[in-house]
Amino acid sequence: xxxxxxxxxxxxxxxxxxxxxxxxxxxxxxxxxxxxxxxxxxxxxxxxxxxxxxxxxxxxxxxxxxxxxxxxxxxxxxxxxxxxxxxxxxxxxxxxxxxxxxxxxxxxxxxxxxx
Amino acid sequence: xxxxxxxxxxxxxxxxxxxxxxxxxxxxxxxxxxxxxxxxxxxxxxxxxxxxxxxxxxxxxxxxxxxxxxxxxxxxxxxxxxxxxxxxxxxxxxxxxxxxxxxxxxxxxxxxxx
Numbered sequence: 001x002x003x004x005x006x007x008x009x010x011x012x013x014x015x016x017x018x019x020x021x022x023x024x025x026x027x028x029x030x031x032x033x034x035x036x037x038x039x040x041x042x043x044x045x046x047x048x049x050x051x052x053x054x055x056x057x058x059x060x061x062x063x064x065x066x067x068x069x070x071x072x073x074x075x076x077x078x079x080x081x082x083x084x085x086x087x088x089x090x091x092x093x094x095x096x097x098x099x100x101x102x103x104x105x106x107x108x109x110x111x112x113x114x115x
Numbered sequence: 116x117x118x119x120x121x122x123x124x125x126x127x128x129x130x131x132x133x134x135x136x137x138x139x140x141x142x143x144x145x146x147x148x149x150x151x152x153x154x155x156x157x158x159x160x161x162x163x164x165x166x167x168x169x170x171x172x173x174x175x176x177x178x179x180x181x182x183x184x185x186x187x188x189x190x191x192x193x194x195x196x197x198x199x200x201x202x203x204x205x206x207x208x209x210x211x212x213x214x215x216x217x218x219x220x221x222x223x224x225x226x227x228x229x
Binding site for chain 1: 157218
């Protein structure tokens with residue numbers, strides 16, 4: 001069964017460093033998302049991406065964040081200058097089309113630890 | 116901003132009995148609801164969904180009920196099994212356009228005791 005994959009599974013970085021989290025969505029899916037979950041809190045929407053552009057972004061997704069789909073298969077989240085509060089699990093998700101089936105399929109997540 | 120609320124942080128049931136997980140929402144624009152199951156250090160796994168045009172959807176041991184007038188949905192698991200022990204998230208989306216972002220509740224930790 002097709003699945004969303006994410007790399008790395010765990011990323012440790014120093015505050016102020018840039019990180020890139022990678023995702024490979026399910027191959028025929030058209031809508032892509034990043035969410036995060038800070039320890040003990042709920043899963044929060046960061047950004048949605050469709051047709052090679054951002055559809056919507058949350059207040060969390062400030063100028064330090066960017067997304068890219070560089071080669072038609074990968075979907076990346078970049079944090080330019082990490083802060084301690086960016087430590088969280090980051091989940092990528094995708095759907096084929098929202099017309100009748102809004103089911104988002106999630107990857108296993110990347111645990112980001114900012115020291 | 117708690118548009119999706121799961122008021123029970125935890126629930127404990129005996130194996131073989133029914134588990135009922137509840138979820139309330141406030142945003143009338145939500146028209147699609149999903150339940151996800153999550154183990155620690157893993158991504159949410161889709162369980163079952165329901166569109167606002169229905170009031171019930173069933174898939175094996177899992178049934179989701181939607182009461183639009185009360186803005187309430189519930190997930191029933193019958194019979195409950197120890198392998199069902201996990202955190203269950205309710206999520207909702209407002210369809211239309213090119214964005215189907217999900218708004219999640221805080222989750223309910225279900226423990227099924229053998």
